[in-house]
Amino acid sequence: MLAHGRRWFVLALGLAAAASAGCKKDAPPPAQEEASAPAPAPAAEFSVSSIEVGRGIGSDKRIATPVTTFKPKDTIYVSVATEGAAASKTIAARWTFEDGQVVKEGRETIAPTGPAATEFHIAKPSGWPAGKYKVEISVDGAPAGSKDFEVK
C-alpha cells in the first residue's frame, strides 16, 4: 500500500515539474558559438609585374611577341601587367623620342581586383621618324619601369 502511494507521489511530482517547465517563458536559445570564418587572405599589394612592347596585343591586352625594333608605319603597343587589387590606380605611359621630345602621354585609371593587363598604343600615319624611343610607365606618378625601342 505504501509502495503504491509512493509511486503516485513520484508520478505527481513528475507531472508538477513538467507543468512548471511548460509555463516557463521561452528562454533565449543558448548562444551559439560564433562560426569562426577563416580570416580573409590579405589582398595582394598592387604592383607592376612586367612591361612589354610589341606590334599587337591579344584580347588579354598582353603582347604575345615582344619586340624592340619597329618599322615607321607600325602601331606600337606597350602592355603593363599588374598584380594585386586597388580601388584606384592611375597607370600612365609617357612616350619620348631620343631628343627628349614627348611623343605622347596616356593614362588609364583602373580599379583592379586581381591580376590585370593595361595597354597603351601609339600610331603615326605619316610614319615614325627613325631613331630611339622610350616608354616610361608610372603608377600614381611613381616610376614603375620603362622600355627602350627603336624605329628603323
Added chain:
Amino acid sequence: MADTRKPKADFSDVESGSSSTAPEAPAGGRTYTVVKGDSLSKIAKRFYGDAQQWRRIYEANRDQIQNADLIHPGQTLRVPEA
C-alpha cells in the same frame, strides 16, 4: 655653311589609345590634352574662368609637370572639378 643639325621631329599627328582588362575606376575630374600655345593659366581660365587657379591643375599633375611654365602639346592633364 650648311646647317647640319637634324630637324626636330614632328609628332603632332600621333594617335593614341589605351584599354585595360581591369574595370575602370570611377572618374574624379576631367582630363584635358594640351595643344600648342597652352599654358596652365590658359587652361585654368578655360575650365574655372580664372587664370589664377592654375596651381590646382599643376598640383593635380605633379607627376608629369616638373616646371609649371613648361607643358607640352599632347600631354593629358587631370583637371580637378571646379
